[in-house]
Amino acid sequence: EVHLLQTGGGLGRPGGSLRLSCAASGFTFRTYVMAWVRQAPGKGLEWVAVIGGNGDGAQYADSVKGRFTISRDNSRNTLYLQMDILRVDDTAIYYCALVAGMGYFDHWGHGARVTVSS
Amino acid sequence: DIVMTQSPDSLAVSLGERATISCKSSQSVLYNSNNKNYLAWYQQKPGQPPKLLIYWASTRESGVPDRFSGSGSGTYFTLTINSLQAADVAIYYCQQYSATPWTFGQGTKVEIK
Numbered sequence: 719e720v721h722l723l724q725t726g727g728g729l730g731r732p733g734g735s736l737r738l739s740c741a742a743s744g745f746t747f748r749t750y751v752m753a754w755v756r757q758a759p760g761k762g763l764e765w766v767a768v769i770g771g772n773g774d775g776a777q778y779a780d781s782v783k784g785r786f787t788i789s790r791d792n793s794r795n796t797l798y799l800q801m802d803i804l805r806v807d808d809t810a811i812y813y814c815a816l817v818a819g820m821g822y823f824d825h826w827g828h829g830a831r832v833t834v835s836s
Numbered sequence: 837d838i839v840m841t842q843s844p845d846s847l848a849v850s851l852g853e854r855a856t857i858s859c860k861s862s863q864s865v866l867y868n869s870n871n872k873n874y875l876a877w878y879q880q881k882p883g884q885p886p887k888l889l890i891y892w893a894s895t896r897e898s899g900v901p902d903r904f905s906g907s908g909s910g911t912y913f914t915l916t917i918n919s920l921q922a923a924d925v926a927i928y929y930c931q932q933y934s935a936t937p938w939t940f941g942q943g944t945k946v947e948i949k
Contacts, residue, residue, distance in 0.1 A: 755886075763878075763886065763929055765938040779937050813885050821933025822876035824897065826885035 720744040720825045722814050727830035730804045738830050740797040740814030748772070748792040751817035754799050755826075756810040764810075767799065768817060782808075804834045838862050838932050842941035848949040855917040857944045859930035864910045867934065874934035877906055877915045880943075881926045889928075890915065922948060 726738040740752070754766040767778045767788040776788050787800040797814050812830050815823035839862040849855040865874045873893035878886035888897045890906035893913055903918040917924055925948060930941040 762943045763880075763931070763940040765936075765940070768936070768938075777936050819891055819933070820874060821936075821938050822888060822891045822931065823878075823886070824888045824891075826887075829885055 720816060722816065722825060722827035724812075724814055724827040724830045727812065727832045730801070730808075730832065730834045732804060732806060732834060732836055734804050734834075735800070735802045736804065736832060737801065738799040738812055738814070738832070740799075740827050742795045742797065742816075745816070747790075747795040751775075752788075752790060752797045753815050753817050753823065754788060754797075754812055755815055755823065756808075756812045756832075757829075758807070758810045761810075766812070768821075769797070801832070806834050808832060809834050837937055838865065838935060838939050840930055840932055840939050840941040842928075842930060842944045844944060845942070846945040846947065848947045849917075849920045850949045851922065852919050853949075855920050855924070855946050857915045857917075857928055857930075857946075859908075859913040859915070859941050861911045861913075861932050865932045865934040866910050873909050873913070874932055875906075875908070875913050876931045876933065877904075878929045878931065879924075879926045880929065886929065917946070920946070920948070 721743045723741045730736045753768040769776045769788045785803040789798045814827040816825040818824040841860045843858045875893040877890040880886040894906045927943045
């Protein structure tokens with residue numbers, strides 16, 4: 719059974735940094751594309767970033783490009799999102815997700831809440 | 837970017853009746869090379885992550901009840917919930933994955949009338 723256990727998040731200051739982690743189990747992690755999707759309070763879903771199974775092919779939404787970095791450690795079956803130069807509008811629940819097919823999300827983590835406030 | 841627009845924003849349906857949600861994309865998500873529509877549907881209940889219902893516009897995810905069905909092609913898609921159950925109260929999102937940035941519709945809230 720696929721399981722995505724998220725840790726990290728919490729309160730960050732504008733201009734500050736936070737890191738999210740997503741520990742995967744139940745599937746061959748290194749062979750799957752992984753992504754981050756976020757949801758601002760009371761709002762819809764926004765894709766944030768994606769990374770290939772080998773750690774290649776990282777792509778980002780324009781809203782986070784140059785500030786966030788997606789990475790993975792296949793030896794630890796863990797996905798990361800390094801969030802730098804945080805802004806108030808980065809406040810959201812961040813979900814890690816397993817990417818199936820050519821870009822739909824067939825398994826999701828439970829989410830990690832990130833609040834950016836001074 | 838491909839803009840996904842859902843309608844309506846919310847709807848109330850009686851138990852046992854049909855709910856229909858529309859999703860329009862600002863450009864076609866159909867790939868002629870494989871004749872596949874790069875369109876997925878998700879269900880999200882309060883306090884939970886989204887759950888995949890439909891991919892390739894009409895393929896039901898394993899374990900999803902057959903009262904959920906997806907249809908459409910190109911730029912216009914529909915999610916139909918036949919015989920609405922209380923457990924179906926949720927927000928439903930469409931998503932295109934034909935090109936990054938992958939984008940979602942704004943969501944449609946389904947309630948019981």
